[in-house]
Amino acid sequence: MRIAFMGTRGVPASYSGFETFVEQIGPLLVSRGHEVFVYNRTTHVQLRERKYKGMNIIPLPTIPTKHLDTIVHTFLSMIHGAFMRYDIVYICGVGSAMFSFIPRLYGSKVVHNPDGADWQRKKWGGFAKWFLHISERLSTLFPNTVIADSRAVQKYYMTYYGKETTMIPYGANVFDPEGDTSLEKFGLERRKYILFVGRLVPENNAHVLIKAFLGLSTDLKLVIVGDNPYDRQYVESLHDMAKGSSRVVFTGFVFGEGYHQLSFNAYIFVLAAEVGGTHPVLLEAMSFGNCIIVNKTEANMEVIGDIGVTFDGGKGADDLKEKMAYLLSHPEEVEAFRSKARKRVKELYSWDMVAEDYIRLFHSLVGI
Helix, strand or coil: CEEEEECCCCCCCCCCHHHHHHHHHHHHHHHCCCEEEEEEECCCCCCCCCEECCEEEEEECCCCCCCCHHHHHHHHHHHHHCCCCCCEEEEECHHHHHHCCHHHHCCCEEEEECCCCHHHCCCCCHHHHHHHHHHHHHCCCCCCEEEECCHHHHHHHHHHHCCCCEECCCCECCCCCCCCHHHHHCCCCCCCEEEEECCCCHHHCHHHHHHHHHCCCCCCEEEEECCCCCCHHHHHHHHHHCCCCCCEEEEECCCHHHHHHHHHCCCEEEECCCCCCCCHHHHHHHHCCCCEEEECCHHHHHHHCCCEEEECHHHCHHHHHHHHHHHHCCHHHHHHHHHHHHHHHHHHCEHHHHHHHHHHHHHHHHCC
């Protein structure tokens, strides 16, 4: 099959979960004999080669603003796709749903992954929320199949739209990274820090984590991995919160080997996000054997099962501080959670399993 991925910033992954998903699933599809095409945004990914891990790279321009970036690039990608005879067009992101009928006009089957209720994210203003809400409804009409990355998202689409979806989660690879150069770079020691990884947007609640951490009596550091090029005001507010404390370390975006080292050597990993389905970064943290604390959302609880700790996001920093304090004083429980986390990823969330699920879905759509 000829399979195209549209709607992401492209590969190599350098921004969010969608890019990580494409970088992981694409080569697995290639290894099984399929042709994979990834549309890169030239303003985000400076990759001169037209091949990456066996995938065909198609660079196209965009308008790199918060509201137009994804929509413009995805529209251009779909127009380009009219000349490529794709069997499957896989669209990432709910905002692109309004264009998802275009590939169907030239005979491609359309698979759409909206990634949860994006309109609920705090980063969007009134018009953007309205547009994304409308796009969410359109995602139930135009694509051949809608992907739910968790049972919680699947339940959401059935409850509000009566829409049957195909549940395929994200995956993760279990391995032990080598080296500690990233730890040295940021002045860190193994098991001597609490880790946050994610885009610095309000709904990911880094501000809640920083407030909770600063209330702890501990020698551990808090490492904030991530950034946000679109909302510098929020990022600066996080830095202001941490002023006067040498224990809070902001690394900016870190990918590849450096990110693997940071995740593998943490004492606790905290996912404070309140919106979204299955977070790839959570699965990766589990695959590296982390003790996990998550915001008590339905999707987060579905992913961790009984291998981690939850806090009540409605209670804010106080409850999170209490849960972190408990794990700091119970290292034996932290160690027990580590092995359970890796086992759960191997059993339920391996990328090979995810790839096979997608191949079965694609075959059914094209009638193979």
